[in-house]
Amino acid sequence: MGRNLARNIARHGYVTAVHNRTDAKTTALIEEFGHEGDFVPAVTPQEFVDSLTSPRTIIIMVKAGGPTDAVIDELAPLLSEGDILVDGGNAHFADTRRREAALREKGIHFAGVGVSGGEEGALLGPSIMPGGSEHAYAKLGPILADIAVSVDGTPCSTHVGPDGAGHFVKMVHNGIEYADMQLIAEAYDLLRHGLGRSPQELAPVFESWNSGDLESFLIEITARLLKTDDPRQAGRALVDVILDEAEQKGTGRWTVQTALDLGTPVSGIAEAVFARALSGSGVQRRAAQGVLPGPSTEGTDETGFIAAADAEQFVDDVRAALYASKVVAYAQGFDMIRAGSTEYGWGIDPGAMATIWRGGCIIRARFLDRIREAYENQPDLPSLLVDPYFADAVARGQEAWRRVVVHSVQAGIPAPGFSSALAYYDGLRRERSSASVIQGLRDLFGAHTYKRTDTEGSFHVEWSGDGSESAS
Numbered sequence: 001m002g003r004n005l006a007r008n009i010a011r012h013g014y015v016t017a018v019h020n021r022t023d024a025k026t027t028a029l030i031e032e033f034g035h036e037g038d039f040v041p042a043v044t045p046q047e048f049v050d051s052l053t054s055p056r057t058i059i060i061m062v063k064a065g066g067p068t069d070a071v072i073d074e075l076a077p078l079l080s081e082g083d084i085l086v087d088g089g090n091a092h093f094a095d096t097r098r099r100e101a102a103l104r105e106k107g108i109h110f111a112g113v114g115v116s117g118g119e120e121g122a123l124l125g126p127s128i129m130p131g132g133s134e135h136a137y138a139k140l141g142p143i144l145a146d147i148a149v150s151v152d153g154t155p156c157s158t159h160v161g162p163d164g165a166g167h168f169v170k171m172v173h174n175g176i177e178y179a180d181m182q183l184i185a186e187a188y189d190l191l192r193h194g195l196g197r198s199p200q201e202l203a204p205v206f207e208s209w210n211s212g213d214l215e216s217f218l219i220e221i222t223a224r225l226l227k228t229d230d231p232r233q234a235g236r237a238l239v240d241v242i243l244d245e246a247e248q249k250g251t252g253r254w255t256v257q258t259a260l261d262l263g264t265p266v267s268g269i270a271e272a273v274f275a276r277a278l279s280g281s282g283v284q285r286r287a288a289q290g291v292l293p294g295p296s297t298e299g300t301d302e303t304g305f306i307a308a309a310d311a312e313q314f315v316d317d318v319r320a321a322l323y324a325s326k327v328v329a330y331a332q333g334f335d336m337i338r339a340g341s342t343e344y345g346w347g348i349d350p351g352a353m354a355t356i357w358r359g360g361c362i363i364r365a366r367f368l369d370r371i372r373e374a375y376e377n378q379p380d381l382p383s384l385l386v387d388p389y390f391a392d393a394v395a396r397g398q399e400a401w402r403r404v405v406v407h408s409v410q411a412g413i414p415a416p417g418f419s420s421a422l423a424y425y426d427g428l429r430r431e432r433s434s435a436s437v438i439q440g441l442r443d444l445f446g447a448h449t450y451k452r453t454d455t456e457g458s459f460h461v462e463w464s465g466d467g468s469e470s471a472s
């Protein structure tokens with residue numbers, strides 16, 4: 001990805017010094033792509049730093065964690081006050097905060113910059129989420145805007161906020177990416193096992209969805225995946241021979257861990273992370289197969305398969321359920337961005353994040369324009385779900401959503417993303433939640449007190465005494 005980003009920068013007319021720990025990689029880059037721009041290859045870090053004019057701007061693209069610290073430790077002593085060091089990897093935002101603070105003491109501007117779009121995006125125009133100081137952004141901003149993709153003439157790059165803000169937003173982007181992919185996988189599973197259609201037969205369904213509300217990069221590439229044959233055997237779907245154990249590098253897990261600390265319910269992202277973990281729990285899955293029974297009607301016409309006459313209705317129901325669940329996942333992600341921004345004093349503009357996610361990144365989707373509008377209309381929107389456009393869209397799909405969840409339960413096809421999104425929606429809209437029972441129990445077993453609906457203050461019942469209530 002680093003090499004594609006360097007090519008993108010050079011292609012935009014910037015003199016680009018390049019260095020890789022493995023010199024052969026630098027040589028290969030120059031041999032293959034040297035004609036694309038003004039590259040300056042450097043063999044050693046010192047040579048690399050010396051080749052740059054001061055104040056220097058350096059972008060590092062290495063694996064998150066230890067490798068990033070190692071490169072920073074190697075470069076920092078060679079840098080001077082005023083230089084800008086950019087980490088374009090998927091760093092944990094807490095690491096970025098730590099690194100930024102440490103380098104600030106040395107007068108070096110450290111900017112954690114989220115870059116999304118994979119290898120191709122890095123070359124042709126990614127979505128960029130730059131964090132760091134205003135000072136660093138004043139120099140970096142124009143370069144990043146040049147190399148980012150543009151949508152409707154607006155570059156998909158904007159200053160997110162200080163220190164770790166850019167990497168925080170990139171982390172939440174990835175969390176949403178996990179939720180989005182989980183929902184798509186569930187939709188496919190429900191259609192495959194609900195209708196008994198082959199991947200090749202389902203590809204056109206996703207293609208048609210991609211011309212409506214669900215239009216997005218992930219839906220587009222799902223259609224592409226489903227119609228791809230196994231390269232080893234024509235006529236056999238590739239998806240049927242890919243091992244069904246999802247891997248993860250960690251950004252989804254970080255999102256959930258951070259959400260727990262912030263107290264933000266990102267249940268869609270959490271379900272997606274746990275669904276990946278369950279898929280990878282090979283020992284337990286093998287032990288359960290043939291031991292744990294499914295519904296008695298599993299695989300029969302009663303609930304296992306949708307009658308042919310209802311097939312089109314079911315496809316449309318799944319589409320509606322997917323859209324509604326997706327809105328919930330984004331609503332939760334945007335809630336988390338707001339919570340993080342408040343916690344760390346970043347001042348992140350959620351509408352601006354929707355704007356820069358419209359192109360280049362993995363979760364780019366048509367409805368991000370609607371999200372941008374929602375925050376434009378009401379910057380302090382308490383939840384995306386209550387924006388009139390989204391409230392109406394989800395309300396129109398909710399009966400279909402419920403039918404799909406019921407079917408998944410009856411047919412024994414797990415749809416944790418769909419059902420937890422629906423539970424969140426119901427939890428949000430109900431006037432009274434079941435938490436009064438929890439509060440009552442907490443007071444009963446631990447004198448933890450409760451608040452009342454009709455009076456201010458905290459109260460406790462003398463459960464083992466005369467049952468009277470006292471204020472605490």
Ligand code: 6PG
Pocket residue numbers: 090115116117118174177247248249250251252361362
């Ligand atoms: C992006 C992607 C990118 C990467 C994910 C994959 O925005 O370009 O999100 O960062 O593909 O990190 O993550 P997992 O390996 O955890 O699925």
